[in-house]
Amino acid sequence: MLPLPVRRALRKLGHDLRDARRRRRIPLTIAAQRASISRMTLIKIEKGDAGVALGLYATVLFVMFCFNWRYIIFYFLPFFYLGHCFSYLNGYFRHYGANPDKPVAWGVSSYGKIYNWIFFYNGYHAEHHFRPKVHWTQMENFHQQIAGLQEQEGVRVIKRAHMLGFLDPNLPPRKGSGGEPATVAS
Numbered sequence: 001m002l003p004l005p006v007r008r009a010l011r012k013l014g015h016d017l018r019d020a021r022r023r024r025r026i027p028l029t030i031a032a033q034r035a036s037i038s039r040m041t042l043i044k045i046e047k048g049d050a051g052v053a054l055g056l057y058a059t060v061l062f063v064m065f066c067f068n069w070r071y072i073i074f075y076f077l078p079f080f081y082l083g084h085c086f087s088y089l090n091g092y093f094r095h096y097g098a099n100p101d102k103p104v105a106w107g108v109s110s111y112g113k114i115y116n117w118i119f120f121y122n123g124y125h126a127e128h129h130f131r132p133k134v135h136w137t138q139m140e141n142f143h144q145q146i147a148g149l150q151e152q153e154g155v156r157v158i159k160r161a162h163m164l165g166f167l168d169p170n171l172p173p174r175k176g177s178g179g180e181p182a183t184v185a186s
Contacts, residue, residue, distance in 0.1 A: 011048030017060055018046035024067050034063045086163040093165025094125045097156040097172040104130045104149055108156045108165070111143075115161040123162065126155045 021031050032042040037056055044052050045060055065072045099105035107125035110116075116123045116139075124139035127146065134142050143150075158168045165171070 007048070007050060010050055013057065014046045014048035017057075017064065020064050020068075020071075021046075024064075026067060031060070031063060034066070035059045089165065090122075090161075090163040093158065093162040093168075094122075096165065098126070098129075099154065099156075102153045104146065104153045105155045106130065108158060108162070109143075109150075110158050110160065110162055112159070112161060116140075119161075125162070126150065 021028070028039055028042060032039045035042065035056070037045075037059070041052060041056060042060065045057060094108055095106075096108060098108050105126060106129035107127075109126040110123035112123060121136045121139040124136075124143055127134065127139055127143050130146065131142060156172075158165050158170075160167055
């Protein structure tokens with residue numbers, strides 16, 4: 001059985017596809033024919049059925065693209081791209097400037113209340129690396145327990161969300177392959 005968040009995401013994707021088809025006044029039969037699938041399969045996709053192959057979801061998205069390319073070009077692709085960029089930056093700045101020689105400082109933390117509330121305490125990343133089995137709901141308490149040790153070991157903390165780590169005024173210099181700070185050739 002799939003985890004609940006995955007089932008919800010499939011259900012939302014299916015409902016979004018159904019709504020997009022209805023807004024364009026595309027009959028179920030025609031959308032199914034253009035996607036080369038049966039009506040019943042399209043109905044399952046629109047319900048978010050996890051038993052339907054992911055490739056069929058992509059096929060239906062392509063059919064919607066053929067009906068309304070502006071939506072894909074000016075809405076879907078830019079937000080898809082920005083989502084991947086923020087995801088990459090998030091992963092990069094959760095570790096940039098961490099100290100791999102000290103287990104308590106393997107990650108970089110960010111303690112903004114709103115950021116951590118929205119992203120399930122993802123900002124407590126050094127704590128997560130130090131004790132990965134601590135549940136996310138207990139991260140704030142765990143941080144209070146080890147705050148002295150973290151300060152002593154020099155855990156890097158940024159004020160903004162990890163995806164905005166490049167805005168940190170205390171960003172450490174990048175190191176070259178030999179461990180020395182990287183220099184720019186002029």
